[in-house]
Amino acid sequence: MVQFKQQLRLGFTSAAAVSAILCVATGWLWMRSYGIADSLSWVRSHQRLSLDSDLGRVGLTWDGTQNDSYPAFNYGHKWSGYAGTYQGDPFVNKDWRVAGFQWLATQGGETSPGPVPPGGFPLIGNHFDPGWRVVAPHWFLVAVAALLPVRWWQFRKRSFRKARLASAGLCSACGYDLRVTPERCPECGLAASQVPPTRLTSKPTSN
Numbered sequence: 001m002v003q004f005k006q007q008l009r010l011g012f013t014s015a016a017a018v019s020a021i022l023c024v025a026t027g028w029l030w031m032r033s034y035g036i037a038d039s040l041s042w043v044r045s046h047q048r049l050s051l052d053s054d055l056g057r058v059g060l061t062w063d064g065t066q067n068d069s070y071p072a073f074n075y076g077h078k079w080s081g082y083a084g085t086y087q088g089d090p091f092v093n094k095d096w097r098v099a100g101f102q103w104l105a106t107q108g109g110e111t112s113p114g115p116v117p118p119g120g121f122p123l124i125g126n127h128f129d130p131g132w133r134v135v136a137p138h139w140f141l142v143a144v145a146a147l148l149p150v151r152w153w154q155f156r157k158r159s160f161r162k163a164r165l166a167s168a169g170l171c172s173a174c175g176y177d178l179r180v181t182p183e184r185c186p187e188c189g190l191a192a193s194q195v196p197p198t199r200l201t202s203k204p205t206s207n
Ligand SMILES: [Zn+2]
Pocket: 171, 172, 173, 174, 175, 176, 185, 186, 187, 188, 189, 190
């Protein structure tokens, strides 16, 4: 049981640490997004999953085309930086937006070939596959990533306080002096078994 609790605590601490790193990284990307737009794409057989960061928004897009003349849809993983915003998509059949969030769905279809817009998203070809795009503001992702580290800090602060009170011979729940009644707190009724072991080991020195 004790071991399980320790593992749970270790898991919680690790998750909070990863979340804190993501929080800081997203914050950094947020600041950066007002000067430089970033895009990370993963491409597989004419289909593409890309994550982009621009002007305070993060977008995740799944799209594809059968046109081989668009290098963005070649095989491979890559980081690419581009200037400018997401260029939009033909064949949009759903576009839902509220407070910086967006969900967009495209049904796919055929177009006549045209030029790639300068610095743009090369979504122009003979055939498009259906796709989707979700957008969220950086602040929202930063807030979500901060939840776990903040929770971790609250637990940490509480356990520090308990240990400090206990080692001073005080009740860890209410701070009442327990040197006369070490078995049970007369103020709030907390039993000695609930008191951390540091409380018991520090007791003989007070006599
Ligand atoms: Zn007490």
